[in-house]
Amino acid sequence: MSYLLEQVYFISDVVEWTNLLKVLGYSDIYHTFEYTSLDAERMGGVGNLIIVNMPTGIIGLPVIFRKIPNENCYIDAVSVYGYSGVLTSSSITPEDFASGIKKIKTALAERDCVSFFNRESNFTRYRLPESTETGKVLAVDLMQDPEVYEKSLAEGHRQEIKALRKLNYTVVKSTDIKAIQDFHEVYEQTMLRRGSKINYFFSVNYFESVLKIHSSTPDLRAVYHEGKMVAGAIFITQGDHMYYMFSGSILGVSHYPAMKLILDQVIRENLNNGKKLLHLGGGLGGKQDSLYQFKYGFGKVILPFYTTQWILMPEVYNRLSAHVLTETGFFPKYRSA
Numbered sequence: 001m002s003y004l005l006e007q008v009y010f011i012s013d014v015v016e017w018t019n020l021l022k023v024l025g026y027s028d029i030y031h032t033f034e035y036t037s038l039d040a041e042r043m044g045g046v047g048n049l050i051i052v053n054m055p056t057g058i059i060g061l062p063v064i065f066r067k068i069p070n071e072n073c074y075i076d077a078v079s080v081y082g083y084s085g086v087l088t089s090s091s092i093t094p095e096d097f098a099s100g101i102k103k104i105k106t107a108l109a110e111r112d113c114v115s116f117f118n119r120e121s122n123f124t125r126y127r128l129p130e131s132t133e134t135g136k137v138l139a140v141d142l143m144q145d146p147e148v149y150e151k152s153l154a155e156g157h158r159q160e161i162k163a164l165r166k167l168n169y170t171v172v173k174s175t176d177i178k179a180i181q182d183f184h185e186v187y188e189q190t191m192l193r194r195g196s197k198i199n200y201f202f203s204v205n206y207f208e209s210v211l212k213i214h215s216s217t218p219d220l221r222a223v224y225h226e227g228k229m230v231a232g233a234i235f236i237t238q239g240d241h242m243y244y245m246f247s248g249s250i251l252g253v254s255h256y257p258a259m260k261l262i263l264d265q266v267i268r269e270n271l272n273n274g275k276k277l278l279h280l281g282g283g284l285g286g287k288q289d290s291l292y293q294f295k296y297g298f299g300k301v302i303l304p305f306y307t308t309q310w311i312l313m314p315e316v317y318n319r320l321s322a323h324v325l326t327e328t329g330f331f332p333k334y335r336s337a
Helices: 014-024 033-043 094-110 146-152 155-166 177-194 204-210 259-270 290-296 314-321
Strands: 008-011 046-054 057-067 075-078 113-119 132-141 170-173 217-225 228-238 241-249 277-282 301-311
Touching: 008 014, 008 094, 014 033, 014 046, 014 057, 033 046, 033 057, 033 204, 046 094, 057 094, 057 113, 094 113, 113 314, 132 290, 146 259, 155 259, 170 259, 177 204, 177 217, 177 228, 177 241, 204 228, 204 241, 217 259, 228 259, 241 259, 259 277, 277 290
Parallel strands: 075 113, 241 277
Antiparallel strands: 008 046, 046 057, 057 075, 113 301, 132 277, 132 301, 170 217, 217 228, 228 241
């Protein structure tokens, strides 16, 4: 399909979407039709790849449109669960990028889209305008030698991993339905224990669908002890990046965090194996908390965590947010109640 210059298009066809990702060059799991559609279904929304063809190249922005509760005509947009962001063909100039983004924002407002929230990728060529650093995320350098990784591994992690192996905790790779169901139970217990918000909870079917995404390489790893799953994690590989996407563990089963065994094994398997980084994410809400410190014990590559907040229809946004009296920093504000 040919796209008129400086016109904004909203793509929802899988073939067209997939072909555009090839034209745009770099992309990962969070930009694909499959993952966006899956996450859109979870949110009760619709996935679109927004594109604009500028004189020096194409801009692409995957979004999920959601109806705003109790509003007949207004919608808002959000990125998928994970790290999305804007894609561009390599030839585009900064001037055309800035102009193209303005056109996308105008087109969103014309569709009665009140606001847009995005978690930025660390690996795209450009960041969206008005993005701000809201924390840090961590990664493991998979191009380092095993000896270098061994020296960088936190001493506490190293000792506890050895202890877990001596106690016969074993890591298993599996995608059968029983393993997925067990992982879902472990994951849900973890989210409840942390007091996580509703958007951190997922169904068994959701995890099963993630593990069937054909455009990437999904991997469920679980730690078993005496026949029982005590911890599990889902990893996704797309191109030369891996992502530590979902994880959970049962509290009180082991004196040592069994998740350390999974991360250590996956890292060692993928060192100098054609991949660049394992993206671990950060602490809760981008904070440098105990979860962040746990991950830091494996990966010393520190990356900025950027988010983007666009208010596209200020008057409508303020009206919708007027009933929210407590300022929590949640965006969009009208969805915080």
